[in-house]
Amino acid sequence: MSKYQVNQKGYYGPFGGAYIPEMLYPNVEELQKKYLSIIQEDNFQKEFNELLRDYVGRPSPLYYAKRLSKKYNANIFLKREDLNHTGAHKINNTIGQILLAERLGKKRIIAETGAGQHGVATATVCALKGLECVVYMGEIDIRRQAPNVARMKMMGAKVVAAQSGSKTLKDATNEALRDWINNPVDTHYIIGSVVGPHPYPDLVATFQSIISEETKKQLFEKTGNSLPDYVLACVGGGSNAAGMFYHFLDDEEVQLIAVEAAGHGVNSGESAATTALGNEGILHGSRSLLMQTKDGQVIEPYSISAGLDYPGIGPQHAWLFKSGRGKYVSVTDDEAMRAGLQLTQLEGIIPAIESSHALAHLEKMQVDKNTNIVVCLSGRGDKDLDNYMKYFGF
Structure with a gap:
């Protein structure tokens, strides 16, 4: 195991871990326990690689x-x-995570986006798989990334404006986490970057x-x-x-x-x-x-x-x-x-x-x-x- 990769407790040196509210523990714990075994399955790898080749x-x-x-x-x-x-590059991760969400039995997908590229990539894979999609985006970013907002809506995604704080990526992430807390059973949160509680940083980096x-x-x-x-x-x-x-x-x-x-x-x-x-x-x-x-x-x-x-x-x-x-x-x-x-x-x-x-x-x-x-x-x-x-x- 590389000294620069995540350890079994979800840390990179002193950084990482899962500092989350109690209501999110079932979701995150399910991911922690299952993500490695699911993404290493032969049928997962086969579908993932085929989509990367033929779709991406x-x-x-x-x-x-x-x-x-x-x-x-x-x-x-x-x-x-x-x-x-x-x-x-965002599509590499959303392809992987939508396949993971399917295997976890999730029917609804949420995401956060700044530049809109992750939102578009998430809306794209939700359209591909026929799953409900809600994307949180800062109000300022919605204005400055209008073409990507249009793409998401064309794909059938609901785009929700984050109107707190700086009205950008951080605030969109806050709103997405609130949604996940309120919808813990049927919803998978496709985080778009190597941030968030373990296993997300490792999951996204792997894809x-x-x-x-x-x-x-x-x-x-x-x-x-x-x-x-x-x-x-x-x-x-x-x-x-x-x-x-x-x-x-x-x-x-x-x-x-x-x-x-x-x-x-x-x-x-x-x-x-x-x-x-x-x-x-x-x-x-x-x-x-x-x-x-x-x-x-x-x-x-x-x-x-x-x-x-x-x-x-x-x-x-x-x-x-x-x-x-x-x-x-x-x-x-x-x-x-x-x-x-x-x-x-x-x-x-x-x-x-x-x-x-x-x-x-x-x-x-x-x-x-x-x-x-x-x-x-x-x-x-x-x-x-x-x-x-x-x-x-x-």
Whole structure:
């Protein structure tokens, strides 16, 4: 067992666990007891892999970005999760969790979403399987991610606005947890990131691990070496990064770089750079790092990216940061937007603003022409066109 993976008690080092109200114990305990045996069953794996291949469109390509590589004098490969059905990595997890929910006999699915990609992916698999779907989304995110809201509604999902707090991802998560408490018997909560009580961080990372599993094989085919020098991914809660890092965790020669959202600047008061600003605490059912006041009140995060403005990170990321296995950095809104436009104009690929944060860090790296870098392009930028247009005045 890797020292960077979850232990039998649900912890990554000092982080993780299940800090939940009593009414949620039956749900979470059922998951803890059954999830590993269910997802390891042959018929589960067969259906999961068939859907990933025939429905999602995997494997997603590992693309050598020739002009971007020339710009930075390195070999830059993009793991094209943006080419998945629904336009992001989120579908990998929702396919797995809907199959798990079916086997647990659940008839109703709830989810939270920020950028809307997880909401779309959840609505998609509910339509596929004919299950009721309710998605909680912050009121502000509903406004700035209107195309994804329309997609969810077309799929038959009910989209419920979270109107408390910052009216973004944290608040949508709070509302989804309340719903689960009130509907414990027939409802499964498909959490979209590597957050929440055990076993969710491990469950989501396991389903997303297909990203790095494919990457190793594809990089070997292209370079003769399955191990890059660097792996980059953006981090809010951290599911695309968890999947991108998963099969490299014990390859200590591979540098893992997670890029958080600095917003208007790490110390501007409008940021979501959790590892720079956060302290240990409990958020949404697990012990991790989170942005909080001295008396433990959650500080509202900010990012131009609706998928990164979360006030904490998943417990595995907290452990990778604390243990030194991962390097956690941040870039500002401005840096991310410029990087997104640059990729568009160099390679003809419009990235999600979340993914643009990872791309922006390339500017800050010391590399040479023999350096192999893999960047997780976690999502496509269709959903963000309005933001790009406003920012650049197109």
